[in-house]
Amino acid sequence: MRKVVYIEIDEEVTAIYDRVKRAKQKDIFLVVPRKAILFQSVVNLRILKSKLEKDNKKLHLVTTDRIGIHLAQQADIPVYHNIEVEEIKAPDQDTPKMRIEPIQARRNEILKDIPKRVMEKKITIGELIREYRDSKKKSKKGGSTELAGVYNYVRPNRRFLGFILAISLVLFLIITYIALPGATVYVKPKFDNIEYTVNITLADKRKNQTLLSRNEPHVVASEEIMTVTKQTKIFNTTSKLFDGVNAQGFIAIINNSDDEWPLKKETRFQTDDGLIFRIKEGVFVPPKTVNEAGVEVPGTYTAAVEADPFDIYDHPIGERGNIGPGKFIIPGLSEFNRKLLWGESSGSMEGGITRYQQVVQKEDIEAAKKQIEDNLTLMAREDLSTHIDEMNRLNHTNLVLLDDSRYLKTKLQELRISDDLEGSLRDKFEIFAQIEAKGIAYDFDQLFSILKKELKTRTHPDMQIRDESIQPESVSFEAVSEDEVLGQVKITATIKGIQEYVIDSSLQAGLRFSNKLKERIVGLTVEEAENYVGNLPEVDAVEIKLWPIWLSRIPRIADNIEVKLMEN
Known part of the structure; x- marks a missing residue:
């Protein structure tokens, strides 16, 4: 026996179960209308099936809803398009005797028609023809005429056979035209860039064992890594001790202003x-005057000058100071005042001789110390990364150094310089230094997993993340703060990816899109269908192919239309 129950379109799973749980029948047939709430999720069907199985009942579905059929197959529930109910015959009207029978609830309870297997072998037309030919051969060989009476062969009417063949051919062509034509719609879904920023705490696993054991969602294990880096470096001496002779001569200092101009000793030209x-020597340059002819005459003063040992580029002057007549500026004046006061020489400067020695000065030593410390800091970063790579290889982990100079801490442990280095005459000198470097390494796989999970929860309901778009290179971060006591560093990590509309009909969103597309393009021309599909918000590009190739319109049967993802 089976029980047939008709479900309302808005009936919930709990209400359905309450209706059928007290039924005595083992087979429960639910007749479900299209677009019923029961078909909103495969979870509903699995819950109902599980509850009925606990009551030793088997669930069957009767529906024409495509989504319902698809979900029922996923839940492994038998599904039928229709169900036959046995006919209830009314009593004969002419029977004088009143027949009183108990009323049966035939709407919800009918006998189950169990299909029976036919054990007799079916005889095909080919077997009949072979049997006829074999019997004919036997009759010829044996001379028996008994079979002639059994098989009364009548020659078929050729016109009738031709008519049957023509009708069959027409029916075949009609069926072929309606059922066989197909269309494949290749769709390239629209995509959009998406990024999401998450606040992450890097917790030192030695100081935060309790916190890490709670598996907090945005906490990543980290640890402090330490290395010792040392270097011996040779530096070139840059300071020079001039041991030559400076060139000397005379220049005329010209004052084109209205005031007397005083110049101190050692003023540069x-x-x-x-x-x-x-x-x-210090001098006073007289102002300009006006002669008898009314012409302004600049004031002049001739002064002795001597060249410096080095020029403005710190190169020795020496014999380069033996120059001819020329013009001089006073670099200590503004651009405006340089036009009022300058120097000119009418003769040559003489006596300059180039000769110097390289001497290690305090400035050379300080510059060398700074340079070797900077070099060691860069080397320490590389040494930390190398040490972490070795740890990953041995422990099968994926630790990454926190790449922020604020959290790379160095300490100078040793600096060796010769006691007699300063003031010594030498072209080169050597310095040895050793530093201790500490950095923070964190579990990148754990961080990457958190970011991917967060990004996938931020997608549009009808879109999905393109997996190949999420790469470790798409992750960036910025350190915010550090708590050295707790051993925690706060960072903001950002991950980028690409989200695209779902086309795969095996997913709920893709199935909705596929059904909507098929319903709208049936019977349209290829151009009309491509224009419609191309204007959908989910579609970036579309291409439609028909079979057979001579067709010009989309098939009118939606099941003959297939939606596929366009390959890049």
Whole structure:
């Protein structure tokens, strides 16, 4: 016996179960209308099936809803398009005797028709023909005429056979035209860039065992890594001790202002090549005057000058100071005042001799110390990364160094310099230094997993993340703060990816899209269908192919339309 129950379109799973749980029948047939709430999720069907199986009942579905059929197959529930109910015959009207029978609830209870297997072998047309031919051969060989009476062969009417063949051919062509044509719609879904930022805490696993044991969602294990880096480096001496002779001569200092201009001793005068000459005594340059003809005459003063040992580029001057007549500027004046006061020489400067020695000065040592510490810091970063790579290889982990100079801490452990280095005459000198470096390494796989999970929860309901778009290179972060006591570093990590509309009909969103597309394009021309599909918000590009190739319209049967993802 089976029980047939008709379900309302808005009936919930719990209400359905309450209706059928007290039934005595083992087979429960639910007649479900299209677009019923029961078909909103495969979970509903699995819950109902599980509850009925606990009551030793088997669930069957009767529906024409495509989504319902698809979900029932996923839940492994038998599904039928229709169900036959046995006919209830009314009593004969002419029977004078009143027949009183108990009323049976035939709407919800009918006998189950169990299909029976036919054990007799079916005889095909080919077997009949072979049997006839074999019997004919036997009759010829044996001369018996008994079979002639059994098989009364009548020659078929050729016109009738031709008519049957023509009708069959027409029916075949009609069926072929309606049922066989197919269309494949290749769709390239629209995509969009998506990124999401998550606040992450890097917790030192030695100081935060309790916190890490709670599996907090945004906490990543980290640990402090330490290395010792050392280097011996040779530096070139840059300081020079001038041991030559400075060139000397005379220049005329010209004052084109209305006021007397005082100049201090050692005032600089510079050539276009950067050579420096200084006056030996302080002077007062007279102002300009007006002669008898009413012409302004600049004031002049001739002063002795001597070249500096080095020019403005710190190169020795020496014999380079033996220059001819030229013009000099006073670099200590503004651009405006340089037009009022300058120097000119009418003769040559003489006596310059180039000779110098390289000497290690304090400035050389300080510059070398800074340079070797900077080099060791860079080397320490590489040493930390190398040490972490070795740990990953041995422990099968994926630790990554926190790449932020604020959290790379170095300490100078040793610096060796010769006691007699400063003031010594030498071209090169050597310095040895050793530093201790500490950095923070974190579990990148754990961080990457958290970011991917968070990103996938932020997608549009009808879209999915393109897996190949999420790569470790798409992750960036910025360190925010550090708590050295707790051993925690706060960072903001950002991950980027690409989300695209779901086309795969095996997913709920893709099935909705596929059904909507098929319903709208049946019977349209290829151009009309491509224009419609191309304007859908989910579609970036579309291509439609028909079979057979001579067709010009989309089949009118939606089941003959297949939606596929366009390959890049």
